[in-house]
Amino acid sequence: MGELVPGGNLALPGGAVTVRVPGPFDVSALVTDDGGRVRDDGDFVFYNQPAAPGAVLRGDTLTVDPPGLRTGATRVTVVVSPAEPGTALGHLPSPTLHITDVQGRPLARFTPARPGPEAVLLLAELYRRGDHWKLRALGQGYADGLAGLARDFGVDVVDDTSPTTPGQGGGSPLPGDSAPDPEGFLPLVNSARATGGSSPILLDARLMSAARAHAAAMAASGRLGVETRDGVSVYQRVTASGFAYLTVGEHLVSGPRTAAEFVAYCLRTDGPRRTLHDPAFTHAGLAKVHDGPSGETYWTALWARPFSPDGLAGTVAAVVELTNRERTRHGLTPLSADPSLTSAAQAHSADMVARAFYAHTAPDGGQPWDRAAAAGSTRRSIGENIACGQRSPAGVVEGWMNSPGHRANILKPGFTHIGVGLAGGGRAGMYWTQLFGG
Secondary structure, eight states: OEEEEETOOOOSSSSSSSEEEOOSHHHHHHEEEETSSSSSGEEEBBBTBBBTTTTTEEEEEEEOOGGSSSSOOEEEEEEESSTTTTTOOOGGGOOOEEEOTTTEEEEEOOOOOOEEEEEEEEEEEEEEETEEEEEEEEEEEEETHHHHHHTTTTEEEEOOSSOOOSOOOOOOOOSSSSSOOOOHHHHHHHHHHHTTTTOEEOOHHHHHHEEEEEEEHHHTTSSSOSSSSTTBBBHHHHHHTTTTEEEEEEEEEEEESSHHHHHHHHHHHHHHHHHHHOOOOOOEEEEEEEOOOTOOOOOEEEEEEEEOHHHHHHHHHHHHHHHHOOOOOOOOOOEOOHHHHHHHHHHHHHHHHHHTTTSSSTTTOHHHHHHHHHHHHEEEEEEEEEEEEEOHHHHHHHHHHTTHHHHHHHOOTTOOOOEEEEEEEEEEEEEEEEEEEE
């Protein structure tokens, strides 16, 4: 697999290819002719309009089948923007584009230079040359945002909050946070959260979509589960919907007939009640499906806080603080945050999610000390803790302290510095990395 540089080209094999951009990004695409203009709004592929002839978007993965593109199409421009509105790309890790063929075999990878204040990045374009198709790496920032970019390509875009008169049509609506509440779920939940002293939550269309998909998969198999028989976990469905999260929780329930019965069930016992009341959650999605072989009604409720740079920094700081609290209790010197170790730890957490593994040794053989050195660290001794599934800094540090090997790293006198990384979206939810140096 090759590494592309800006302006670099890759000859594509015949048939469909996929381009995937993992991380806290929304992926979109514009299908154009040689003049760089769309034919109509249907040529804009993004979260709210995830398919066009020859191009299908599922979460962070765009599949393009050049022979299936509409007549006259000669170019597909791949675009990324922050999943959290209002975030500058320069506050996020550089997006990495992974290109694979129809069998899933890697063809190339492209990581552009870290963007600046731009809100949109033209990452790559697939284009036709004669009878063949190629991919060109771009990495070009665009300052006017996704709506401005779409308009410059000829798309008539309206904002979600802009009213349109019935019968007058309108452009393609960009993704928003709001979602309809057909079950009357939101007032019930926010009333319950208020009694627990927590702020109200919002319904999110992406979480609603992920909840529907998971409830349907549970109903089809006739059983509850974080991972269904198709091998997909509820956390993977969340990121596939386009929602990049900092923390996530779920209720998976069968039996209740109404939203009121569902909320009452969640409030009945301590664990589910803590999830519903958790002040860390700001957004939610709910769905029920009643067509499984057992005749049961299957519910999925998803609770999440969107990813943001400030949220990531705060979570990292909390893990460092809790780790140092344990060291202080045992008479040891607190660890200092190290930018190089932090970068390496964050990259490893993101890599475990992107390549679907959970280990200190990466699929390419890389070890913790290799990752630290590649990030610029000059520490002579390196140690690493990893964890998955925990939803909070307190939970992950407690888990490490309850494990002899991880505890030994936290309490090793020779370590002087620390880096922490975390990423959501893998099979087990959150993936955490602590990297120590001395």
